[in-house]
Amino acid sequence: MKITVIGMGYVGLVTACGLASFGHQVLGVEKNHSKLKKLMQFESPIYEQGLDELLNKAAAEGDIQFTTELNGADGSDLIFITVGTPSTNSGHVDLSQVYTVINQLVHIITKPTILVMKSTVPPGTGEKIIRRFLNKCKTEVNYISNPEFLREGKALLDWFYPDRIVIGGKDNDSIQQVKNIYKKINAPKLVMGITSAEMVKYASNAFLATKISFINEIANICDLLGADIDEVAPAVGMDKRIGSDFLRAGLGYGGSCFPKDTKGLNFISTLHGYNFNLLKAVIEVNFQQRLKAVHKLHTMLGGLAGKKIAVMGLTFKPGTDDVRESPALDILSLLASEGAVVKACDPHGKDNAFKYFSRKIIFCEDAYECAKGVQAVLLNTEWPQFIHLNWSIIKQTMQTPYFVYDGRNALDKKRLSKLGFKYCGVGRPCN
Ligand SMILES: NC(=O)c1ccc[n+]([C@@H]2O[C@H](COP(=O)([O-])OP(=O)(O)OC[C@H]3O[C@@H](n4cnc5c(N)ncnc54)[C@H](O)[C@@H]3O)[C@@H](O)[C@H]2O)c1
Structure with missing residues (x-):
């Protein structure tokens, strides 16, 4: 053909x-x-x-x-x-x-x-x-x-x-x-039918986004009650009616699809006189999740002005160079506007992210350079390169309080704690 x-x-x-x-x-x-x-x-x-x-x-x-x-x-x-x-x-x-x-x-x-x-x-x-x-x-x-x-x-x-x-x-x-x-x-x-086919796409993305926001809400409540999302989510996901995919707590969804398709479905529902309350909540929870990361850094560092922070990962997920709607974009922009000195790195997303920030952010070649001299590291994207870093070298070049916010619950909490980092994840109790 x-x-x-x-x-x-x-x-x-x-x-x-x-x-x-x-x-x-x-x-x-x-x-x-x-x-x-x-x-x-x-x-x-x-x-x-x-x-x-x-x-x-x-x-x-x-x-x-x-x-x-x-x-x-x-x-x-x-x-x-x-x-x-x-x-x-x-x-x-x-x-x-x-x-x-x-x-x-x-x-x-x-x-x-x-x-x-x-x-x-x-x-x-x-x-x-x-x-x-x-x-x-x-x-x-x-x-x-x-x-x-x-x-x-x-x-x-x-x-x-x-x-x-x-x-x-x-x-x-x-x-x-x-x-x-x-x-x-x-x-x-x-x-x-044509309209049904179009709806399948929106319904699928809205449902997956709902799963993500749902587990993030559960993780936030785990934080308050002292439960551990790493124990809760897998057990919930083992129920075949629920399924284990998309039950990973973190900074929320990004990318070129979920954010725009959830907003798009909400818009078209409103246009047709329907108030899609559930979807509105999914969108709001997803945005709050980014703010929570900034709030956590603010609390742990005692303010953000003048604080040096490394953001590891700029893409909305590993395996792509796409930074569209990545949580990192909002987080970098908020941290910088609060007066923090922000360094960032990513194996493939640096050039795309650079277009959004130019000089406001210090873009580094690798994670070691990025972590040098900072008080806190925020993991935005769970690239294998970041998970398998030599964290003991990272620790030597960082400053107190050696805070790590694991925005993807991907790092080895026990190991980092042993090395002397102050660690918090999403719904994972801080050490
Ligand atoms: N990216 C994903 O993961 C994904 C997954 C499923 C569906 N989608 C959907 O697929 C569509 C495309 O998404 P994408 O991420 O590939 O977008 P993209 O922005 O990466 O690519 C779109 C391309 O179309 C080109 N283009 C625009 N107008 C053109 C024209 N008149 N002539 C020739 N080229 C033109 C642009 O220059 C761009 O390169 C979107 O509707 C998106 O929602 C995306």
Whole structure:
């Protein structure tokens, strides 16, 4: 099949490489020139394990090409849209990237094709797109909603081995064709209406975010009552009705999906006259969790002004260079605005984080340099590099009170206590 994928970001590039690896002829369209420059050299502009190798293999076999020109989409059997759908402050989803692409495609497409929406768009968007745009096409364009569920850091694994593939559409032939392109993937292919498919994505993310905020609330109560979340959460998760995933207390969720999709679902619910109280609480709890970390540092250091603090980890999770909505961004900004001297490090997220802060934060090459001379370390991202640090060296270069706030409950509390650190985790009692 001849396939065009528009938007070579985290979802688009993985999708393009995945489809090319199945032998499809893929054209990747990207408007950002610096990203395109790298792609033309078959170099991934994002960090995702295994992606460079997959891209190189597809390139060597002649199955993938890149361009900035949308015109190349004409003549494709399928056109995938994977552009960004960021949220505005109100939570309203900004669909301008999607609409810009479709508006252009309407004038470009001259041969029948299938438009596959992989970007996350609010329930009801597909129907709107059909009414507002596709009905104006000179040729037959069928619309399919095919939301993506991959996790950054495990994107290839999730793309090739998903739990399910959701296909929302009206035209049976188009649904069958989309099923066919995924025929090498052994996962249930669930066919449904377009709006339902869109809702599956939002409901899934809202539910996972709810689990995270829920366990964070339990961890906060553990802190007050002297219980230990490390003992509580695994026992709760062993109940098959609950499941152990996403029951890890910490600084809360971040990234380009959960924050915007929870806010987006809340916004669209409000717009339709529904007060989604549970989701509002999930969002609020997630924000409070970041403030709690700053509050803890304030208490343990006796104020923040002039205090030297190292933040280890800038990305919203390990395995990615993505810092969008990472708790670290709010935490760094709050600490700096309270007058703390803030140092930060990350194996892959430094360049992206730098764009937000420039000179306000001291960005360090590694964790040892970052911890030098500070009174406290905050672990924001549980990169293996940080977990396996030589903490005894770190201790020698730090200053009293040698405070470690383990925002991901990932460090060895016993060992750190033995080395003389003052340690607190999230729902893990301080030593
Ligand atoms: N990142 C994830 O983990 C993830 C997972 C599942 C779903 N999603 C959804 O997938 C969509 C894409 O997310 P992402 O993280 O890959 O976004 P991204 O910002 O990393 O990538 C989007 C890309 O589209 C490009 N683009 C925008 N307009 C364009 C145009 N007119 N022509 C060509 N390129 C254009 C941008 O330059 C950018 O490179 C979003 O709706 C997101 O919610 C993301």
